Amino acid sequence: GNSVTQMEGPVTLSEEAFLTINCTYTATGYPSLFWYVQYPGEGLQLLLKATKADDKGSNKGFEATYRKETTSFHLEKGSVQVSDSAVYFCALSDPPGKLIFGQGTTLQVKP
Amino acid sequence: SAVISQKPSRDICQRGTSLTIQCQVDSQVTMMFWYRQQPGQSLTLIATANQGSEATYESGFVIDKFPISRPNLTFSTLTVSNMSPEDSSIYLCSVRPGQGPAADTQYFGPGTRLTVL
Numbered sequence: 001g002n003s004v005t006q007m008e009g010p011v012t013l014s015e016e017a018f019l020t021i022n023c024t025y026t027a028t029g030y031p032s033l034f035w036y037v038q039y040p041g042e043g044l045q046l047l048l049k050a051t052k053a054d055d056k057g058s059n060k061g062f063e064a065t066y067r068k069e070t071t072s073f074h075l076e077k078g079s080v081q082v083s084d085s086a087v088y089f090c091a092l093s094d095p096p097g098k099l100i101f102g103q104g105t106t107l108q109v110k111p
Numbered sequence: 112s113a114v115i116s117q118k119p120s121r122d123i124c125q126r127g128t129s130l131t132i133q134c135q136v137d138s139q140v141t142m143m144f145w146y147r148q149q150p151g152q153s154l155t156l157i158a159t160a161n162q163g164s165e166a167t168y169e170s171g172f173v174i175d176k177f178p179i180s181r182p183n184l185t186f187s188t189l190t191v192s193n194m195s196p197e198d199s200s201i202y203l204c205s206v207r208p209g210q211g212p213a214a215d216t217q218y219f220g221p222g223t224r225l226t227v228l
Contacts, residue, residue, distance in 0.1 A: 032215045040210040043203055044154070046112075051215070089153065093215045097142050097207050098169075101153045 002027045002094050006102035013080055013109050021075040021105045023034040023090035033066055034099070038087045047088070052083040080109045113138055113206050115220035123226045124194055132223045134204030139184035141209030144217065146176070148201040161185040194227045201225070201228045
């Protein structure tokens with residue numbers, strides 16, 4: 001079946017460092033791909049999405065490109081801030097509409 | 112997007128009791144879902160809440176333990192029955208508006224943090 005694998009955390013970075021969180025997927029067909037973020041004590045917020053190969057999703061300085069050839073959707077940000085500290089979930093849409101999530105990656109940004 | 116509220120936001124319950132969680136959306140939506148997030152874990156889909164018919168449960172989840180109602184296109188409830196400490200989790204409602212470019216995007220409520228003693 002379909003699945004999502006994320007790099008294990010926690011990821012600890014200094015402020016203004018470059019961030020990459022790896023995400024790979026296994027899927028039949030062409031699912032949409034998502035990154036969600038969960039700040040401490042809160043629910044999930046949609047961060048960005050991409051619906052087809054080579055699409056780039058972007059939001060709040062974060063980017064991810066849908067790479068069909070490598071079945072990847074890595075999350076990147078050029079300069080992280082302390083306020084980016086959260087848990088990040090990669091997910092894919094699995095018909096008829098449910099989401100399959102990766103295990104989540106905790107990011108901690110230190111001043 | 113959609114604005115989603117859940118009640119209660121958190122609760123502490125005794126084992127053997129039941130808790131009903133409410134999910135309210137500010138607009139009519141095609142699909143509603145219930146997820147569970149166990150401590151330190153990812154999200155697992157419990158069921159799809161179908162308007163006017165029985166919910167569709169995922170493997171490992173049964174109606175007797177997690178009865179779900181969806182009386183209309185803006186409201187759903189999830190009941191956690193006969194609770195045990197293993198049911199301590201965050202329960203999240205999500206919606207899929209199902210229209211336009213956001214057709215396959217899901218939006219999540221703030222979650223209900225349940226602790227069972």
